[in-house]
Amino acid sequence: xxxxxxxxxxxxxxxxxxxxLIMLTLxxxxxxxxxxxxxxxxxxxxxxAIKSAFVLMIFMHLKFETRFFKIxxxxxxxxxxxxxxxxxxxxxxx
Amino acid sequence: xxxxxxxxxSKTGMWLFLFTEMLLFxxxxxxxxxxRYINADAFHLAAHELSVPIGTINTIILLISSATIAMxxxxxxKENKKLSLLLLTITVLLGLTFLVNKYFEWGHHIKxxxxxxxxxxxxRGHGDVLFYGLYYFMTGLHALHIIIGLIFIxxxxxxxxxxxxxxxxxxxxxxxxxxxxxxDLIWIFxxxxxxxxx
Numbered sequence: 001x002x003x004x005x006x007x008x009x010x011x012x013x014x015x016x017x018x019x020x021l022i023m024l025t026l027x028x029x030x031x032x033x034x035x036x037x038x039x040x041x042x043x044x045x046x047x048x049a050i051k052s053a054f055v056l057m058i059f060m061h062l063k064f065e066t067r068f069f070k071i072x073x074x075x076x077x078x079x080x081x082x083x084x085x086x087x088x089x090x091x092x093x094x
Numbered sequence: 095x096x097x098x099x100x101x102x103x104s105k106t107g108m109w110l111f112l113f114t115e116m117l118l119f120x121x122x123x124x125x126x127x128x129x130r131y132i133n134a135d136a137f138h139l140a141a142h143e144l145s146v147p148i149g150t151i152n153t154i155i156l157l158i159s160s161a162t163i164a165m166x167x168x169x170x171x172k173e174n175k176k177l178s179l180l181l182l183t184i185t186v187l188l189g190l191t192f193l194v195n196k197y198f199e200w201g202h203h204i205k206x207x208x209x210x211x212x213x214x215x216x217x218r219g220h221g222d223v224l225f226y227g228l229y230y231f232m233t234g235l236h237a238l239h240i241i242i243g244l245i246f247i248x249x250x251x252x253x254x255x256x257x258x259x260x261x262x263x264x265x266x267x268x269x270x271x272x273x274x275x276x277x278d279l280i281w282i283f284x285x286x287x288x289x290x291x292x
Binding site: 014026047052055 | 268
């Protein structure tokens with residue numbers, strides 16, 4: 001049975017991460033002002049992906065968990081990604 | 095009395111539940127991407143009516159609230175009960191602020207006659223109906239998660255007050271944090287997909 005206190009994330013790290021996340025949000029808003037065409041969607045999703053990686057790894061503590069948790073989360077993200085990809089393939093090339 | 099606890103199992107269970115949530119919203123994102131692909135122009139025009147400043151402020155509010163609940167775990171691990179409770183209170187207040195902003199946002203659209211099933215919306219064409227249908231459903235489902243998260247955090251705060259959650263038994267606080275971060279995670283994708291399409 002596990003009764004350990006576990007890994008403690010310092011306040012400083014959390015403040016650092018949240019500052020980064022806010023800056024990325026502001027960047028994603030600023031980027032929409034520039035007309036990049038189809039790249040706009042891509043950049044918006046790329047920034048969202050970077051932000052969620054920080055939330056998952058630091059806030060949700062995934063970086064300090066065992067490999068078991070990391071593999072499970074990656075598997076679920078992969079399932080969603082594959083289903084979106086296949087659905088769009090169907091609509092793009094029907 | 096001998097205590098029977100398995101923190102790892104508790105956390106695993108929470109993650110498994112979060113996976114079902116991710117698949118639920120994942121499914122909605124698939125619906126969104128297909129409808130947006132078919133009605134690209136209507137989605138772009140309809141999205142212009144959403145307020146980017148309010149959306150940005152709400153995003154920042156949720157990000158800060160995620161940081162405060164993460165810090166409250168650090169505080170309880172360092173046996174600082176008061177700070178942990180204070181940070182949870184701030185998290186709840188930020189969550190409520192998010193909901194108030196959402197209320198005004200929805201209220202503004204509804205006042206203009208834009209809501210699912212309204213005659214003003216059906217006059218504007220199929221693409222707009224789909225955009226606002228998804229907007230109300232997805233942000234509404236997300237807001238419901240915020241409300242559940244706030245109640246969850248409320249119970250956790252009570253347990254901290256009564257010393258049921260302590261520095262060496264805080265897995266429930268961690269689980270409430272995981273839930274709150276997931277709600278934040280979903281918003282990270284909802285925000286660009288609804289507010290930032292130009």
